[in-house]
Amino acid sequence: MKGFASIRWRLQIWHGLILVLVLAGFGITAWELVRANELRRIDADLSERRSAILASLRRAREDGPPPRGLPPLRGSTDGEGSRPRDRGEFPPPPPRDFRLGGRDVGLFEGSDRNAYYYALWVRDGTELARSAAAPPGLTRPDPAAATNTIRMIGTRRELFEYTRPGECVLVGLDIAPQMAGLRRFAWPLLLAGGAILALGVAGGGWLLNRALRPIAQISSTATKIAVGDLSQRIPIAETEDELGELAGVLNSTFARLETSFAQQARFTADASHELRTPVTVLLSQIQTTLARERTATEYRDLLEACQRTAQRMRRLMESLLELARFDAGQEPLKRAPLNLAQVAEESLELIQPLAADRGLKLGTDLSTARCEGDASRLGQVITNLLTNAVQYNRSGGEIRVTTGTDQESAMLRVQDTGVGMAPADCERVFERFFRVDAARTTGAGRTGLGLAIVKAIVEAHGGTVSVSSVPGEGTVFTVRLPRR
Amino acid sequence: MRLLVVEDEPDLLASLTKALREEGYAVDAADDGEAGLSKAENWDYDAIVLDVMLPRLDGWELLRRLRRTRKTPVLLLTARDASRDRVRGLDAGADDYVVKPFDLGELLARVRALIRRAAGQTSNLIEIGPVTIDTAARRVLRDGQALVLTAREYALVEFLALHRGAVVTRTTLYEHLFNEDDDTFSNLLDVHVSNVRKKLGADFITTRRGHGYCLE
Numbered sequence: 001m002k003g004f005a006s007i008r009w010r011l012q013i014w015h016g017l018i019l020v021l022v023l024a025g026f027g028i029t030a031w032e033l034v035r036a037n038e039l040r041r042i043d044a045d046l047s048e049r050r051s052a053i054l055a056s057l058r059r060a061r062e063d064g065p066p067p068r069g070l071p072p073l074r075g076s077t078d079g080e081g082s083r084p085r086d087r088g089e090f091p092p093p094p095p096r097d098f099r100l101g102g103r104d105v106g107l108f109e110g111s112d113r114n115a116y117y118y119a120l121w122v123r124d125g126t127e128l129a130r131s132a133a134a135p136p137g138l139t140r141p142d143p144a145a146a147t148n149t150i151r152m153i154g155t156r157r158e159l160f161e162y163t164r165p166g167e168c169v170l171v172g173l174d175i176a177p178q179m180a181g182l183r184r185f186a187w188p189l190l191l192a193g194g195a196i197l198a199l200g201v202a203g204g205g206w207l208l209n210r211a212l213r214p215i216a217q218i219s220s221t222a223t224k225i226a227v228g229d230l231s232q233r234i235p236i237a238e239t240e241d242e243l244g245e246l247a248g249v250l251n252s253t254f255a256r257l258e259t260s261f262a263q264q265a266r267f268t269a270d271a272s273h274e275l276r277t278p279v280t281v282l283l284s285q286i287q288t289t290l291a292r293e294r295t296a297t298e299y300r301d302l303l304e305a306c307q308r309t310a311q312r313m314r315r316l317m318e319s320l321l322e323l324a325r326f327d328a329g330q331e332p333l334k335r336a337p338l339n340l341a342q343v344a345e346e347s348l349e350l351i352q353p354l355a356a357d358r359g360l361k362l363g364t365d366l367s368t369a370r371c372e373g374d375a376s377r378l379g380q381v382i383t384n385l386l387t388n389a390v391q392y393n394r395s396g397g398e399i400r401v402t403t404g405t406d407q408e409s410a411m412l413r414v415q416d417t418g419v420g421m422a423p424a425d426c427e428r429v430f431e432r433f434f435r436v437d438a439a440r441t442t443g444a445g446r447t448g449l450g451l452a453i454v455k456a457i458v459e460a461h462g463g464t465v466s467v468s469s470v471p472g473e474g475t476v477f478t479v480r481l482p483r484r
Numbered sequence: 485m486r487l488l489v490v491e492d493e494p495d496l497l498a499s500l501t502k503a504l505r506e507e508g509y510a511v512d513a514a515d516d517g518e519a520g521l522s523k524a525e526n527w528d529y530d531a532i533v534l535d536v537m538l539p540r541l542d543g544w545e546l547l548r549r550l551r552r553t554r555k556t557p558v559l560l561l562t563a564r565d566a567s568r569d570r571v572r573g574l575d576a577g578a579d580d581y582v583v584k585p586f587d588l589g590e591l592l593a594r595v596r597a598l599i600r601r602a603a604g605q606t607s608n609l610i611e612i613g614p615v616t617i618d619t620a621a622r623r624v625l626r627d628g629q630a631l632v633l634t635a636r637e638y639a640l641v642e643f644l645a646l647h648r649g650a651v652v653t654r655t656t657l658y659e660h661l662f663n664e665d666d667d668t669f670s671n672l673l674d675v676h677v678s679n680v681r682k683k684l685g686a687d688f689i690t691t692r693r694g695h696g697y698c699l700e
Contacts, residue, residue: 132690287588288503
C-alpha cells in the first residue's frame, strides 16, 4: 500500500467525489421540484381565492346600493365630477361595508388548517376589509413597485392584484407549515442519498479491488523478481482482458530474462571453474619451486611451465570472449562468396602435423561447395572439428573430410574413427565446457569451448551443425550452410 | 611415508610429486583414474591425493571402488567448492579435501594431518624417551637439541614412531619409504637404520631378527 497517493485511493476518492456531486445534484433537483410544486399548488389556491374576492367585489359593486345615491355605472354626473374622464374607465368603488359572500367566506375561514387570509384596499390606500386571520402588520403593497404580483414577507406568501379601478386585493398564506413539511421531506432524501453514497463507494471499492488485483499481483511478482527470484510468474486468470495480456507479455519477458540469467550464471560459473585448473597449476609449480633454492635449469623449467599455463589461460580467455561476442551479436562476419572445399584444404594443411603425430590418415573428398560466409571464421570451424577428430581418434585411425552441395545447402562433413559417443553425449556435445569423459585437458589446446564456437559461427551464418556417433566406431560432424 | 598422486593435468602432477618428494615422502604418480585405482589397490599407501575430474574413471568412482578393499586416507582435490560436492566427496569415503586453486602449504599440512590421524596420533609431537619428533616441522630433537637427519632418515624415524610398539618388516619399510622408481634390492635401508642409530642412540631402534624393526 502506498497510502493515499496510490492509484487505488485516488480512484476511490474521485469516485466518491463524483458520487457526492451526482447525488447532491439529484437531491437538490428533487427537493426543488417538490418545493416548486408545493408553491405552485399554494399559488393556485391563492389565485382561486383572489378570483373569488374579485368576483365578490364585482357582485358587490353591481348589487350594492350606489354610494351617495348615484347609480354605479352612471358616474358621469356624480360627485366625482372633478375627474369626469375617469367615468366609464373607473367603476365606482365598492361599498364601504364590503364583505365576502357567504360561500367565499369558507375559503378563508373554517378549519384551523385553513390559514388563508385576505385584505382589500381602495384606491387611496384605506383598508376596505381584511380577514380575521390576516396578520396585524399587513400593509398594502406599493403600487409603483408592484412589478411582481407575488411577494414573500417572512414566511408569508402573498398574491395581490390591483383592479382597474385601483383597489388592491391581496390574499396570503403563512407557508411555514408547508416549508416545515418540505424540510421534513429533506431528511429522508438526505438519508437515502447517504445510503446510496455509502453503497456506491463500497461497490466502487469492491470493483476497484477486483480491477486492481491483477496489478497488485503483477507488482508483487515483480518485487519478488527484483529481489532475485526469477522463477516467479504472474498468475493469469483472465487472459482476454488487457491486464491479462500485459501479464502474459511480462511473463514471457520474465521467462526470457530467467533463461538468459541462468545461461550467464552457468557460463560464469563454468568459466571460473575452468580457470581454476590453470591457476592451480601455476600456484603449485611456483610454490614448489620457491620452497628452496633451485638451479638455473629448474627455474627455467618453471618459467616454461608457467608460460604453457599462461598461454592456455589466454586461449581460454579468447574463446570465452569470442563466444560472449557471438552471444551479444557483436561478432561481425566478413561475408564473401567462397568455396568450402578450398577453406577445408587450408585447414587440413594446418592440422596435418598434428594428425601425423598421432599416426592418423587424412582422407578427403572435396567437391566444390559454394556458399557465402566469412572464410577465416569458417576455417576456424573446420580446424576445430579437425582438432576434435584428431584428439578423440584412436591412434592409427582415420579422418575423412567431405564437402559438397545438395539442393539447399553447401555441406561439410568431418568423420573420425574415434571412440564415439553415447546418444546422450551427442545432445550435449555443443554445450560450453562439456566433455564426454571427465577428462580435463589431456590435449594441450583444449578449452572445452571448441564445439560451442563451431556452433556459434555456423549459426551466425544461418547454417546448422549436427553430430551422429556410434560408440566404438566413430563420430560424424555435418555442417550445412545456405547455398548462394 | 609413501603417497599416491592421481592427477591428469601433467604440469600439476609433476609439481605435486616434486613438492611431496621434497617433503621426504615416497611418491607414486598416476595420470588417469584407472591407473590410479590399480596402484591404490595394489599398494598400501599412507595417503592418496586424488583429483576428482579424471579421464576414464572419475575420482568419486575411484574412491567408491577403492573403499571396497582399502581404508587408505584420501585427500580430494576438487575444483568445486559447492558444499554439495564436498559432502559427496566425504560421503564417498574421502577423509579430507582441498579446493582448487589451493596453496601448496595447505595441501602439505592436510597430507600430514591425514597420515597422523591414520596412525592414531592427534598431536604433531611424538615423544619417545628423550627423543621428540615434530611431524609438522619434520624435525627430531634429543634432550631439546635438534638433530640433523636426511629426509629418508627422518621418514624412517617418523614411520617407526607412528607404528610405535609394532614390529615393522623390512618389506613394509621399503614399501613406505621408497617410491616405485627406487631400487628396493639395495641395502639402502640398512644404511639408513645404522645412520639413525648413530644419531639417536644404538638402542633407539630395536632389531627383531627375522621379523624387522621396532621402536619400543
